[in-house]
Amino acid sequence: MKNGANMKLQICQLCKKYGSKVALDHFSFDFECGVYGIIGANGAGKTTLMNLITDNVKRDSGQILWDGRDILDLGKKFRAVVGYMPQQSGVYGEYSAREFLRYIAELKEIPRKKAKGQIEELLNIVNLKEVAHKKLGGFSGGMKQRVLLAQALLGEPKLLILDEPTAGLDPKERLRLRNYIIELSKDRIVFLTTHIISDIESTANEILLMKNGQLIKHGAPQALIAEVCGKNLDDVYMAYLGDD
Ligand SMILES: Nc1ncnc2c1ncn2[C@@H]1O[C@H](COP(=O)(O)OP(=O)(O)O)[C@@H](O)[C@H]1O
Numbered sequence: 001m002k003n004g005a006n007m008k009l010q011i012c013q014l015c016k017k018y019g020s021k022v023a024l025d026h027f028s029f030d031f032e033c034g035v036y037g038i039i040g041a042n043g044a045g046k047t048t049l050m051n052l053i054t055d056n057v058k059r060d061s062g063q064i065l066w067d068g069r070d071i072l073d074l075g076k077k078f079r080a081v082v083g084y085m086p087q088q089s090g091v092y093g094e095y096s097a098r099e100f101l102r103y104i105a106e107l108k109e110i111p112r113k114k115a116k117g118q119i120e121e122l123l124n125i126v127n128l129k130e131v132a133h134k135k136l137g138g139f140s141g142g143m144k145q146r147v148l149l150a151q152a153l154l155g156e157p158k159l160l161i162l163d164e165p166t167a168g169l170d171p172k173e174r175l176r177l178r179n180y181i182i183e184l185s186k187d188r189i190v191f192l193t194t195h196i197i198s199d200i201e202s203t204a205n206e207i208l209l210m211k212n213g214q215l216i217k218h219g220a221p222q223a224l225i226a227e228v229c230g231k232n233l234d235d236v237y238m239a240y241l242g243d244d
C-alpha cells in the first residue's frame with residue numbers, strides 16, 4: 001500500500017441543516033485507503049456529505065480531519081489532494097474536452113508540462129481521445145460523464161469523490177470504470193455513491209448505508225450480505241432501507 005501511512009480522513013459528528021431540514025445528522029466515520037460505497041435513497045444525505053468534504057457547502061458543526069488536521073485549516077493544501085466528480089454539473093459547452101481539462105488543470109495549479117501528459121493519459125483512459133478536440137456542447141450524457149471523471153482525476157488526487165459516476169454510462173463503460181476505480185483505490189481513498197447497487201458490490205471494500213442524514217450501518221459487502229442472509233447488496237438495501 002503506497003502512501004497509505006499518511007492518508008486518513010476522519011469525519012466526526014458532522015451536521016448540516018438546510019433551514020429546518022436535517023440533511024446530515026451527526027455523521028462519523030474514519031476512512032483509509034480503499035473504495036467506500038455510499039448507499040441511500042434520494043435525499044439520504046449522500047451529496048451533502050460529499051459537498052461538505054469538498055468544502056462546497058458550509059458545515060453547521062463537527063469536524064473533518066485530513067491526517068489529523070481540519071480541512072478548513074488546510075485550505076488549499078487539502079483541495080490539492082481532492083478530486084471531485086459532482087453529480088450534476090454544467091460542463092462548459094464552448095470548450096473542447098481537451099480545453100476543459102486544461103482549464104481545470106490550471107485551476108488546480110498543476111504545472112503545465114505535467115498537466116499536458118496527464119490530460120492525454122486521462123483522455124485515453126476515459127476513451128475520449130478521438131473526440132478530445134470537439135466541443136462539450138455536442139457530447140452525449142455518457143461522454144460528458146467521462147469528461148467529468150477525467151477532470152476529477154487530474155492532479156492524481158489522494159481522495160477521490162465520485163457522486164453517481166456511472167450515471168448515464170452504458171454497461172461496457174460501467175465495467176471499464178469499475179475496473180479502473182479498483183485499480184485507483186490501491187493507493188487512495190475513493191468515495192462512490194450510486195443508485196446502481198450492483199456496481200458497488202464488486203468495487204467497494206466497505207459499504208455505508210445512509211438514511212435521513214444518518215449512517216445507519218456499515219461493513220464489507222459480503223459481511224453485510226451474510227448478516228441479512230441475502231444473495232446480494234439489493235437484499236441488504238431492502239433489509240435496512242426498504243421502506244424508504
Ligand atoms: N441546497 C439545498 N437546499 C435545501 N435543501 C437541500 C439542499 N441540498 C440538499 N437538501 C436537502 O437535504 C437532504 C439531503 O439531500 P442530498 O444530500 O442531496 O441527498 P442524496 O444525495 O442522498 O440524494 C434532502 O432532503 C434534500 O432535499
Ligand SMILES: [Mg+2]
Nearest residue numbers: 046047048087
Ligand atoms: Mg445525491
